[in-house]
Amino acid sequence: MPMDFKTALFYILSAILVVAALRVVTARNPVHAVLFLVLAFFNASGLWLLLQAEFLAIALIVVYVGAVMVLFLFVVMMLDINLERLREGFWGNLWLGGPIAVLMVVEMVAVLSARTFGPEAMPVPAAPAAGYSNTKALGMAIYTDYIYPFELASVILLVALIAAVVLNLRQRRDNKQLNPAEQIAIKRKDRVRIVSMPSEKE
Amino acid sequence: MENVVLQFFQWFWNLFGLWDALWAFVKPVWPLVWVVMKIVAILVPLMLSVAYLTFWERKVIGWMQVRIGPNRVGPWGLLQPIADGMKLFFKEVLVPAGANKGLFFVGPVMAIAPALAAWAVVPFFDGGALADIDAGLFYVLAMTSMGIYGVIIAGWASNSKYPFLGAMRASAQMVSYEIAMGMALVCVLMISNSLNLSDIVRAQGRGWFADHGAGFLSWNWIPLLPMFVVYFISGVAETNRAPFDVVEGESEIVAGHMVEFSGMAFAMFFLAEYANMILVATLTSVLFLGGWLSPVGFLPDGFHWLAVKISFFLFLFLWFRATFPRYRYDQIMRLGWKVFVPLTLVWIGVIGTWMVSPWNIFK
Numbered sequence: 125m126p127m128d129f130k131t132a133l134f135y136i137l138s139a140i141l142v143v144a145a146l147r148v149v150t151a152r153n154p155v156h157a158v159l160f161l162v163l164a165f166f167n168a169s170g171l172w173l174l175l176q177a178e179f180l181a182i183a184l185i186v187v188y189v190g191a192v193m194v195l196f197l198f199v200v201m202m203l204d205i206n207l208e209r210l211r212e213g214f215w216g217n218l219w220l221g222g223p224i225a226v227l228m229v230v231e232m233v234a235v236l237s238a239r240t241f242g243p244e245a246m247p248v249p250a251a252p253a254a255g256y257s258n259t260k261a262l263g264m265a266i267y268t269d270y271i272y273p274f275e276l277a278s279v280i281l282l283v284a285l286i287a288a289v290v291l292n293l294r295q296r297r298d299n300k301q302l303n304p305a306e307q308i309a310i311k312r313k314d315r316v317r318i319v320s321m322p323s324e325k326e
Numbered sequence: 327m328e329n330v331v332l333q334f335f336q337w338f339w340n341l342f343g344l345w346d347a348l349w350a351f352v353k354p355v356w357p358l359v360w361v362v363m364k365i366v367a368i369l370v371p372l373m374l375s376v377a378y379l380t381f382w383e384r385k386v387i388g389w390m391q392v393r394i395g396p397n398r399v400g401p402w403g404l405l406q407p408i409a410d411g412m413k414l415f416f417k418e419v420l421v422p423a424g425a426n427k428g429l430f431f432v433g434p435v436m437a438i439a440p441a442l443a444a445w446a447v448v449p450f451f452d453g454g455a456l457a458d459i460d461a462g463l464f465y466v467l468a469m470t471s472m473g474i475y476g477v478i479i480a481g482w483a484s485n486s487k488y489p490f491l492g493a494m495r496a497s498a499q500m501v502s503y504e505i506a507m508g509m510a511l512v513c514v515l516m517i518s519n520s521l522n523l524s525d526i527v528r529a530q531g532r533g534w535f536a537d538h539g540a541g542f543l544s545w546n547w548i549p550l551l552p553m554f555v556v557y558f559i560s561g562v563a564e565t566n567r568a569p570f571d572v573v574e575g576e577s578e579i580v581a582g583h584m585v586e587f588s589g590m591a592f593a594m595f596f597l598a599e600y601a602n603m604i605l606v607a608t609l610t611s612v613l614f615l616g617g618w619l620s621p622v623g624f625l626p627d628g629f630h631w632l633a634v635k636i637s638f639f640l641f642l643f644l645w646f647r648a649t650f651p652r653y654r655y656d657q658i659m660r661l662g663w664k665v666f667v668p669l670t671l672v673w674i675g676v677i678g679t680w681m682v683s684p685w686n687i688f689k
Contacts, residue, residue, distance in 0.1 A: 155482060159429075162475070182464045186508075190471025191501060194478065198497050201482050201490075257460055259521055304660065 134174055141167035154200050162193050176252065179259040328360060364456050368445055376600040377407035383644050390648040414596075417589035422484060425586065429483035434587065434594035437476025441601040444469035448608055449524040451618045451629045462523040463515060466609060467508055470564065473602060474500045476595070477566075477573065481583040492582020495655065496566060496573040502662035503563040509670030510557040513550050513677050514613050517688040527617035531627075533687065539623030545616040549680075549687075552673055554614040556666050558639065561606035563658065565599060567643055569650035570658055607639035608632070 144164040151157040165188050172181035239245060266274050339345040352359060381396065381403070388395025396403040421430055447462035449455040459465060474497055481493020518526040526546075533544035547554045563570040574582040584595050611617060615635050620627045653661070681688060 153426075155429075159479070178459070178461045179464070182461055182468045185468040186464070186471055190468060190474075190504065194474055194497050194501055197478055197482075198494065201478075202494075259461055259464075302656070304657075 130174060134171065137167045137170040137174070141171070154203075155197065158193065158197050158200050161196075162189055165189050165193070177258055179262050331360075331363070361456070368456060369442060372442075372445065372601060372604065373597070375604055376597055377411060379600050379604065379640060380410070380596075381407045382640075383647070386641070386644045387648045390645075411593070414589055414593040419589040419591050420586075422486065422586050424485040426483040426485065429479050430586075431591065433476055433480030433483055433583075434591045434598075435476075436479055437473060437598040438594045438601070440469045440472035440476075441598040441605065443472075444605055447523055448605075449527060449612065449617060450632060452528075452627065453524070454618075454629070455524060458522065458524055461521045463511060463521045463526070463613075466523075466605075467504075467511065470507075470602070470605070471500075471504055473598065476598060477583045480587065480595070484583070484586040486586055488579040488581075488585045489583045491579050492573050492585075496583065499566070499570065499573065499658060499662075500564055502659060503560040503666075506556055506662060506666035506670055507560040507564060509667065509674065510550075510553040510560065511613070512674055513553045513670070514546060516674070516677050516681065517546065517549065519688070523612055523617075527612055527619060529688075530616040531619050536623075540621075541616065541619055541623060542621035545614065545619070547614040549677070550614060550673070552669060554610070556670055557614065558606070558610050558642070560662075560666060561610060562643065562646060563662065565602045565606055567599075567603065568647040569653050571652060572655050572658060603640065603643050604636065607636045607643070610639050611635035 141164055144160045144167065147160040148157050148164060151160055165184060169181040169184040172184065235241060336345050339348055384406075385395040385403075396406040399405040399409045421427060444466050446456045447459055447465050449458065455462075477496040477500075478493045481489040481496070484490070514526060515521055518529040520526060520529065530545045531541065535541065535543035566573040572578075574584070579585075584592055587595065611632055618627050618629055618632045620631055680686065
């Protein structure tokens with residue numbers, strides 16, 4: 125057996141992930157770029173599944189692939205993007221973008237290749253006991269030990285949500301919006317008058 | 327089950343005296359072969375159900391409109407879906423000149439793949455799921471949320487107005503109803519204390535009523551009655567069926583994202599839509615109506631009960647289509663965001679309060 129199945133799967137998922145991530149920045153068509161990002165998320169979720177973090181893996185799919193990227197795609201498809209205009213700024217911004225990219229690569233190499241990060245330095249985590257549920261463990265941690273940070277984060281998100289709505293809420297004067305409550309509250313006598321009259325002869 | 331199948335193969339191939347040679351070859355990959363066999367055992371009946379669901383739909387709507395429905399092909403028209411399938415199979419798949427060639431074919435695949443993948447965790451009887459995983463419910467939610475890509479990609483890749491409008495409508499509608507759907511599922515997993523679909527069914531088999539022979543009163547549909555209704559209606563909206571079918575809206579945008587598709591590419595969307603209908607019906611039965619459990623104590627549990635429940639919900643789908651006029655787009659959005667989402671949020675609070683109160687019945 126040259127390589128066990130999980131390792132092979134890891135390499136396949138990682139290879140697709142890296143290629144997809146590269147294509148996100150190199151794809152000419154922005155819609156293709158977004159779809160490659162979806163593919164990258166999908167493979168990242170596969171990697172998390174291999175690490176037995178099934179809740180996080182599926183949450184990644186539900187939240188990012190199922191909701192965030194759909195809205196992204198929605199917006200990108202509707203924008204009238206002129207690729208030539210976008211490309212014009214490439215050389216002009218290279219003096220800033222290039223050094224930042226190099227800096228990030230150097231930082232990542234410094235962290236990932238450090239002795240404290242290698243497989244020798246990191247102990248192999250103990251195998252989970254039978255009946256261990258990743259979801260339950262995560263829920264316990266979030267709602268007991270980290271309840272305040274968790275609630276703070278949710279409040280911040282809620283504020284951001286309301287702020288976004290408020291910023292976009294403009295009442296147009298020619299708005300033809302219906303009020304369903306009014307529609308339902310209509311009584312027959314408001315609309316129809318039934319007149320009783322004797323039949324007429326011609 | 328696995329042993330029975332193996333014994334059968336052993337008996338069968340021993341008739342030709344080939345078993346030992348064959349087994350030496352198959353043994354290393356047997357787990358894979360076994361999973362593939364189970365997948366086929368799920369998908370073949372599913373595809374047949376899809377075919378006959380289209381037939382049943384045309385018949386039921388025909389009767390409701392005092393017509394006869396298809397009755398020409400085969401006895402009582404029973405071969406009609408086969409004929410339809412053959413016709414679609416032999417039609418040419420046209421690609422519009424301005425279409426994005428690659429994505430044009432990725433669209434139908436993305437529509438049908440999640441619709442089939444979600445079946446992996448559905449329990450058909452006790453222990454009868456392809457993958458009885460812990461996060462089963464969450465997995466189903468993830469897979470159904472993927473289905474929208476088929477619609478969007480197809481709509482965009484067609485490079486045409488109606489498909490694009492249809493895709494835009496679809497993405498807004500499906501994302502909206504997913505929220506109500508997810509919130510309704512939160513209530514289910516709260517009272518079941520599990521994300522595993524088999525455990526959710528087993529939890530419904532416990533309780534005072536189940537012990538006294540009236541199991542159907544112990545199922546989730548009574549404590550979660552509003553969620554049961556919200557989930558099923560959201561399911562109808564999620565599958566883009568009438569009265570929520572503005573995505574296709576024949577009278578406005580012809581057939582939405584499917585306008586430019588023909589032959590098998592169109593058939594894939596059709597298969598995906600009906601597979602999703604069956605999936606929603608199955609999940610409603612599993613989550614709220616006790617899955618494979620028998621409604622009364624003196625009859626045995628089994629797959630036949632699940633089949634009866636699924637058929638009932640599928641009939642509701644057809645009944646809705648024959649009964650209700652199509653919703654206007656703003657009405658759909660209002661129902662999703664202003665009615666269902668607040669209702670589910672309130673019910674999560676109600677269930678939570680109930681569970682910490684002394685009257686908690688969900689232990």
